[in-house]
Amino acid sequence: MYSDDDAAALYDVLNPWAPSDDFYLSHVMAADAVLDVGCGTGMMLHRARREGHTGRLCGVDPDTASLRRARTRKDAEWVEGRADGMAFDGEFDLAFMASNAFQVLVTDAELRESLAAIRAALREGGGFVFGTRNPSDRGWERWRPENAAEVVDHHGREVRVEHRVEEVADGRVTFTETTAIRGGEALRVDRSTLRFLDATQIDALLAETGFATVERYGDWGRGPLTDTSRNIVTVARAA
């Protein structure tokens, strides 16, 4: 078996520092008080502190095992909870959701309530930066066993992580992630659903919840958004 703590440690092996992280880090380092929504194992805020960030850094995530891993360093506040349950009040200059965490917000109600809570957490003029996979790129079609990742985990075991899509409906993709010993038995299977919104839908939700979109890109090098872009990168301001 593969415990939740094992899965959290494996997440960090599977997700090394990437160009998207440089994008987020540049925003984090330019802001004084920062809220990482869906912070996972805390990699971004740990890095910001190591790079010399001296202000408030706060990460929120509902996953106990990920937060346990984040809390191995006391360099930020780590809060267990969901985005739609946050009760911060005008305390932050920047909120962000890295690694497509925005897509875990699946229902319209959860999206609206989460965005409203993020808006309430920000000071006037504060920024909200996030990325989400572009639905027109149909990235889920690449989530197939032949595209599995093979890595050495924190125990030194060779593991294989593969994805299988179960359903695509109403802008929601449900899939399984199977972690197995390479060439051998499955250790755990996780099922998730992610929401895919296009730029028009994102902007409408942001406007409804008190934000204005101020920058929009299709990649982490600040290139334009097109139908073939893999990402929709949004920089919004609390209006």
Ligand SMILES: C[S@@+](CC[C@H](N)C(=O)[O-])C[C@H]1O[C@@H](n2cnc3c(N)ncnc32)[C@H](O)[C@@H]1O
């Ligand atoms: C793809 S991970 C991204 C983690 C981290 N931001 C990173 O860059 O590595 C998505 C995270 O969103 C968290 N999450 C799930 N539901 C959430 C919710 N309703 N509110 C906030 N975070 C949530 C998960 O526990 C997970 O840690």
